[in-house]
Amino acid sequence: MIIMEPSRQLMIVGNAASLQVTLQQLSGYGWSIHHANNAQEAMKLLNGEACKVGLTTIVPSVSSLPFELDWRSGLSQIQWVAIIDRDALQHDKVRDLIYNACYAYQAHPTDVKKLDILLESALDMASLHEAHPIPTLSCPGDEYHMVGESPVMQQLYRTIYKVAAADAPVLITGESGTGKELTAHAIHVHSSRHHGPFNVVNCGALPSGLIQSELFGHERGAFTGANHRKIGIIESSQGGTLFLDEIGDLPLDMQVNLLRFLENLKVFRVGGLQEIPVDVRVLAATHIDLEKAVDSGEFREDLYHRLNVLQVRMPALRDHPEDIEPLAQFFFRKFSAEKPSRVHGFSRDCTVVMQQYPWPGNIRELVNRVRRSMVMCEHRLITPSDMGLERSHGLSREADTLQQVRDMAESEAIRAALARNKHKVRHAARELGVSRVTLYRLIEKHRIDKSGGADEGKRPIHRYQDSFNQPQHDEGRSQTPADQSYSY
Numbered sequence: 001m002i003i004m005e006p007s008r009q010l011m012i013v014g015n016a017a018s019l020q021v022t023l024q025q026l027s028g029y030g031w032s033i034h035h036a037n038n039a040q041e042a043m044k045l046l047n048g049e050a051c052k053v054g055l056t057t058i059v060p061s062v063s064s065l066p067f068e069l070d071w072r073s074g075l076s077q078i079q080w081v082a083i084i085d086r087d088a089l090q091h092d093k094v095r096d097l098i099y100n101a102c103y104a105y106q107a108h109p110t111d112v113k114k115l116d117i118l119l120e121s122a123l124d125m126a127s128l129h130e131a132h133p134i135p136t137l138s139c140p141g142d143e144y145h146m147v148g149e150s151p152v153m154q155q156l157y158r159t160i161y162k163v164a165a166a167d168a169p170v171l172i173t174g175e176s177g178t179g180k181e182l183t184a185h186a187i188h189v190h191s192s193r194h195h196g197p198f199n200v201v202n203c204g205a206l207p208s209g210l211i212q213s214e215l216f217g218h219e220r221g222a223f224t225g226a227n228h229r230k231i232g233i234i235e236s237s238q239g240g241t242l243f244l245d246e247i248g249d250l251p252l253d254m255q256v257n258l259l260r261f262l263e264n265l266k267v268f269r270v271g272g273l274q275e276i277p278v279d280v281r282v283l284a285a286t287h288i289d290l291e292k293a294v295d296s297g298e299f300r301e302d303l304y305h306r307l308n309v310l311q312v313r314m315p316a317l318r319d320h321p322e323d324i325e326p327l328a329q330f331f332f333r334k335f336s337a338e339k340p341s342r343v344h345g346f347s348r349d350c351t352v353v354m355q356q357y358p359w360p361g362n363i364r365e366l367v368n369r370v371r372r373s374m375v376m377c378e379h380r381l382i383t384p385s386d387m388g389l390e391r392s393h394g395l396s397r398e399a400d401t402l403q404q405v406r407d408m409a410e411s412e413a414i415r416a417a418l419a420r421n422k423h424k425v426r427h428a429a430r431e432l433g434v435s436r437v438t439l440y441r442l443i444e445k446h447r448i449d450k451s452g453g454a455d456e457g458k459r460p461i462h463r464y465q466d467s468f469n470q471p472q473h474d475e476g477r478s479q480t481p482a483d484q485s486y487s488y
């Protein structure tokens with residue numbers, strides 16, 4: 001007999017015909033289903049039945065988004081899980097809706113066991129909902145200070161407060177340079193572990209032969225050259241938080257060991273005879289689509305679910321353009337304080353161009369461009385050219401043919417995908433849904449060169465071109481699209 005848990009109340013809004021079988025199965029998992037025909041009924045259910053989790057279908061037609069507007073006026077307290085056709089993800093509107101309004105989604109065909117786990121974790125998230133209403137994350141003067149007051153950033157701060165209050169693993173996803181490490185740090189400092197250490201490991205940068213001993217440590221004499229006992233980074237995170245950056249780069253054999261650690265929270269030093277318990281919270285980040293990596297066998301599914309208990313999705317900078325200027329001003333002041341400069345600020349033209357630029361390398365690219373512009377600028381105000389954001393000479397909007405517009409869109413999509421994927425052609429090709437051979441051909445066609453810009457003079461159409469030849473400084477660990485080379 002199934003004992004009904006009082007909190008397992010699930011709300012369905014609108015037409016649930018296609019979910020009938022799924023709902024029956026979910027009842028078998030102890031979910032009590034409440035059906036509302038519209039938002040008003042849903043609001044009543046929200047108050048009367050204490051529903052905190054909702055299940056909805058989303059298909060790419062406007063009429064099928066019954067709560068699209070209503071969720072803003074009350075139903076946002078519900079943690080929504082969406083059931084979609086994978087094809088529906090092609091539609092911007094569906095992607096936006098899932099991103100803005102849903103806790104998670106599952107693509108057809110429905111896997112009820114996994115859906116039950118998703119709903120359970122949505123329920124956990126819902127109970128954290130009221131925890132921290134303050135939508136700012138300010139630590140001025142701190143290297144981890146987060147800038148941005150747009151609604152998108154406020155939502156991010158709320159999410160950070162919520163997940164900080166739980167002691168479960170968090171998966172932070174988002175494009176490169178969006179602030180995943182900053183977010184991991186913010187989760188740590190707002191958690192009960194803030195007195196403990198915050199350790200960062202870049203899984204992609206660990207030397208392959210040493211990963212095991214770097215993470216888990218080793219005993220003296222465990223292997224040639226092990227002259228001393230070494231405490232691994234997991235063990236040294238005792239009482240604090242371990243941030244595993246670029247988790248998608250962790251080799252498969254290490255994924256098994258990490259999974260084992262996450263399951264029993266004990267480490268075995270290489271050459272050690274006993275397991276050592278470690279009290280640590282693990283946060284992981286990735287800029288790649290881990291679900292796809294699971295599908296292609298590059299990432300273990302069990303580890304993915306273990307890490308993905310709570311998820312924070314980082315917005316791309318182009319999704320909160322209101323923050324571009326405050327961010328640029330913040331870094332301008334920061335760098336001016338570090339090294340006095342005769343530059344007074346940004347020209348109006350520059351501010352406009354910054355707004356229009358798509359920032360494929362996100363905030364890291366902005367930081368680097370501001371820093372370099374302060375070196376390059378020969379006047380009192382920074383120009384678009386100092387930022388390396390000149391408009392292309394060849395581009396005249398009136399003269400654009402359809403083919404030119406197509407070429408431009410294709411070229412920009414490729415450049416952005418390469419930037420997002422740290423210029424790894426294989427990953428960018430997968431994201432763009434083309435073969436590697438096709439992507440090489442297109443890189444050649446658009447003359448996208450090794451510097452990540454385009455070959456000036458030869459490039460037919462690009463809205464922006466990079467005028468930097470050599471990077472002067474670099475802020476952060478990886479480089480901007482302007483100074484990376486591709487890894488084939």
Ligand SMILES: Nc1ncnc2c1ncn2[C@@H]1O[C@H](COP(=O)(O)OP(=O)(O)OP(=O)(O)O)[C@@H](O)[C@H]1O
Pocket residue numbers: 143145146147148174175176177178179180181182183245287363364367475476477478
């Ligand atoms: N909201 C923000 N306010 C101020 N600075 C920010 C913000 N977000 C990111 N940055 C800055 O942008 C740079 C990149 O941030 P971070 O390293 O956290 O990004 P990331 O998403 O982890 O990048 P990657 O995927 O390449 O590891 C850093 O210099 C960081 O300080």
